Amino acid sequence: MELFISFVAGLIFSIGLIVSQMINPAKLIGFLDVLGNWDYSLIFVLGGAVGFNLITFRFIQKRKSLIGADLCLPTKKTIDRKIIIGSVLFGTGWGLVGVCPGPALVNLVSFKSEVLILVGAIIVGMFGFSFLEKQKS
Amino acid sequence: MIEWQMPLAGGLLIGLSSSLLLWGIGRISGISGIVGTAITSKPAENGWRYAWLAGLFLGAIVYLKTKPELFAHEFNFSTARLIISGLLIGFGTRLGSGCTSGHGVCGLARLSMRSFASVMIFMGAGMITVYLAKFF
Secondary structure: OHHHHHHHHHHHHHHHHHHOOOOOHHHHHHHHOOOOOOOHHHHHHHHHHHHHHHHHHHHHOOOOOOOOOOOEOOOOOOOOHHHHHHHHHHHHHHHHHOOOHHHHHHHHHHOOHHHHHHHHHHHHHHHHHHHHHHHHO | OOOOHHHHHHHHHHHHHHHHHHHHHOEOOOHHHHHHHHHHOOHHHOHHHHHHHHHHHHHHHHHHHHOHHHHOOOOOOOHHHHHHHHHHHHHHHHHOOOOHHHHHHHHOOOOOHHHHHHHHHHHHHHHHHHHHHOOO
């Protein structure tokens, strides 16, 4: 049941990213280009998604999940140096190529060499982070 | 007139998907977390992550086969730029505990101040990068 729900959620997420054109780097860069020829259409993607969740999450967060487990929610509250630096690094990378992690993965299916290189580098970056974390502990 | 219908429809689907995941199995739809944890940790608790990614790829393949025009966009970037941005995205999302989905779609809806700060910072950094990239 858990796997089926998760599979369906991934499928719907993918359709959302594709039909909204979040997967198109030119669209995304146009959205971030506020000082140029700003294309604000992607605001409706974030607005639609956050608006939907603002309503549903209020009810969902009050109870256990459908499979009977406690909700697994982030507990950290402080805005520390890690989240600030991490967000700056991510935003810079995002602005350079115009895709965030989800759309990068979705674009993999077209087997363009550029996407393979990008996703490869994302995975290396993630391994690099977990390697450094392990070094510290 | 800017095209807003499909972005809104896509956004609502993303909302539906992340609500389903939280309601169904109690998990936040954070893609960088799903991928990062799936590839760097032991597979014991990763079943739902693999299932989610399988659904994501299936949706992508079906659309690529039926509506290839939605995948017609190009990635006209140098290899160096692709590698640098990939490393920044991979490392940055893990250090900052999330990306557009976890902090944006879910965190903002949870009224998390941490996520709000993260979204403001990564959008600001993205906007500055797009502006500066025009000079290169």
